[in-house]
Amino acid sequence: MSVMMNTSRRNLLRGVMGGAAVTVGLPFLDCFLNTNGTALASGAPLPTAFSTFFWGCGLNPGRWEPAKTGAGYDMNIETAALAPFKSRINTISGMKVFLDGKGARPHFTGEMAILTGDVPREQPNYASLDSIVADTIGTRTRFRSLEVTGTGKATDSLSRRSASVTNPAEISPAALYTRVFGADFRDPNSADFKPDPRVMVRRSVLSGVTEQREALLKQVGANDRQRLDEYFTAVRQLEQQLDLQLQKPEPLAACSPSAQPTDAEIGTEIDSVVANHKLFAQILAHAVACDQTHVTNIVFGEATSPLRKAGTAMTHHIYTHEEPMDPKLGYQPNATYFMGRIVESLAFYLATLDSIKEGDHTLLDRTMMLAHSETGFAKIHALENIPMFICGGCNGKMKTGQHLKLDGEPVTRVGLTIQQSLGVPVEAWGTMSLNTSKPLSELMV
């Protein structure tokens, strides 16, 4: 398509009002340089999708790590539900978080180390892994990323663009569905396409805002300049969404949005959380299949896992600390019940992605998903042997089906490996002892 350099608001308005063609006045954006549509039409491979799946309070040591290392391993008891996908799952055990003399903040330190490469003393200091990845693989879609949390709090999102911007999560599947597949969704397989003049008006409003960027940034100090710039980045993302609505999307055979869902009760009761997770999994999978986003983040339950059975006073988190170890079983049965539900839910998500056929492959084949918790043994807030899995076929960008036992190695090696395999130009990642320049060479292709 032709690209015009003039981004002025006045031009846009004239374009709208004159009922001009779609291309008139569309600003110069990255997405038009090499659109996915073109790439797809030309037969290029479908883009890699990145995803995270987080849960709180870990798994039981000794019950989730495979016995065998390398390829061809078998799942252990607590991860048995993942067995159907084991050839497309890398299990990583033994890794740890280094504190460098800083205090551990239980259930917070682990997730920060894995996702930001840093152990913050107070507030997080850096962007999260998914945001870094999204800046490389997610810039050409309607949504840079989509976040959900299963236990009812939008602020439990672990996705952050910077120290000052958290990407808040959707807590309601119905709301997520409306956001992605509601009135603003352009079905790529729809035969007729007409740009909506209302969208062009909205687009012109945003141009009016972005035109002031330079002047406003000059008025504030460096810290605040960064914050204002983040605001303008957010405006640009919405502009980009609108621009995509003004173009005819390329057809995508696998795109068939599910019907508008009805939420289960939003909260912490485990059956409802699982029911909502299933809805989230389907919506997010379809959002990727319809090329609305390349990056999706699921917090199944926040780190101090509030999951509970109806009518009981105890939560998963409290069980991990207060429930006695069953002397015969060798683990805490009530806490372990929740771990089982979590792993089953992860398996459901993988199965959902695998159910979406794209030619000879499935959506799972082009997905790279980091599934992880924040502690190796919740009972003692252990920062060693934290369960981490890289699930999916990774679109061929990583070897799959391996068990890596990496005792005492920094968790940041996983994040570095993911970034490098997805084309993020980064040599080393992490702060202090978490800094590493060693990707997991066993997985690199």
Place this chain on the structure above:
Amino acid sequence: MVMLNKPARVFGALGFAAAIALVGCGQKDDAPPTKGGPVSLRRLTEPEYRQIIADVFGTTIKVPGRFQPDTRDNGLIAVGTSRESVAGTGFEQYDLTARGIAAQVIDDAHRATLIPCTPANAKEKDDACATQFIARTGRLLFRRPLTKDELANQVKDAGDTATKLGNFYSGIELSVAGMLVSPQFLFRQEASVADSDNAGQRKLDAYSKASRLSFFLWDTSPDLDLLDAAEKGELDTDAGIAKQVDRMVTSPRLAGGVRAFFSDMLGFDGFAALQKDPTIYPKYGSAVAVDAQEQTLRTVADLLVTNNGDYRDIFTTRKTYLTRLLGSVYAVPVAVPTGWESHTYPEGDPRAGILTQVSFVALHSHPGRSSPTIRGKALREVFLCQKVPDPPGNVNFALVQDTKNPAFHTARARLGAHINQPTCAGCHKIMDPVGLAMENFDSAGGFRSTENSSPIVTSGEIDGMKFDDVLGFTKVIHDHPQAPVCLVNRIYAFGTGRASSKDEAEWLNYQVKQFAASGYKVPELMRRIASSKAFYRISTPGTEANNASLSMAGTGSQKEATK
């Protein structure tokens, strides 16, 4: 404690009168000097946004959509706003909300009242009418007059839209939606000027002063009167500020500011995600959560603003307000079928003060049971401004358990296990005794005297002060010397949007003494802060209004202040 209390009683009346006279005459501020803080850039909070829309466009305008969640820093969302920005998702929501509001502003029900003129022809543009509307509305939304260019651009765009769509009001709609997503509206951007009275020092410019004042005292953006005062240069003098402060502190709208402050300090945003197990606590629900917050805010506003009472009495007052729904939780008959009813608990009733209300005990509990540790931590952090350290990593919780006797009947028995362990006791001994005093209240705020059929003991000791039961406990908190100190610090941080700096310690101590001398009157404290030089003083070469140049010198201390 005794040291602070006695002088307060002796000098109470005198100190109060003297303070009024001092400020009322616009005389010299004799508080210790401070260096001030950085200019701030604060994102509007959700309550502020909603209040502004109600003030500018009226209460019949609905504010649709969700908001990017606010975050808390140094105990306050007001401080968190100084480090917040806007995420892509958050901006999507602002856009949705702005379009929803703009559509209402021009709808048939509102255009006649909200748009001060009628276009000559509603199907065409009318620059004069658009100018009138945009200049007036823009001034209220941007908290300053629009610049010439801003106004001209807005009018031009509104005109173009009107011409092409054949509708004057579509142009107005576009303008409103645009202003509501603009950074000038969503962020409170302050600017500083040289302080002509004090060579080498800086202070906020007049419009930034107006905003600080208005958000601090009324929790909303400046009204026309205050903007006029800024425009006329009246806020450049102590007397001019004193006049506005006087108007605002004596207005009924002060209650709005006091409620906003307490809602922030008490962490009521936490209710949005608070859950209780419906099987265990069938009476708790979202309606109870809403009423519980309102109960506490009414209790506080009635005591502190309407009756100009002693701040410390919020911990002991027997007077409160109830709805019938809350009556069912508290087991108190409420006569009115809808709305609120004043209620005074009898002497000796364990419900006294806001610590015994649902809004505190339920907010700081697990979904299925109470938590003395969480409550103790909350009381220390919220009301005494003390930081409770985080637990260490790799703790062996086996210490807390006795696997042979797993059934500890009461929380005191369960927690007793780890309070006797040196690794845990250090922190738990400062949290648990405080929380155990409130164990008569279950996770949803209901009263109980036993847990698992064992009697609940609520006696204890805090910071060397002993008590026998929850009423004794509330009196101890009432007399705790740290409580008023904490309030003064918090309310100052609420107004300035930052934690106080070290060099302000002496000034804050002075304010604490004045607060005590006034009989712990919160409106008087707010008046004194809002009238002080410290409140407007800027520490670094910040930005000039409409001045593009900026030295980088300010950034170091800005970082310092946000640590």
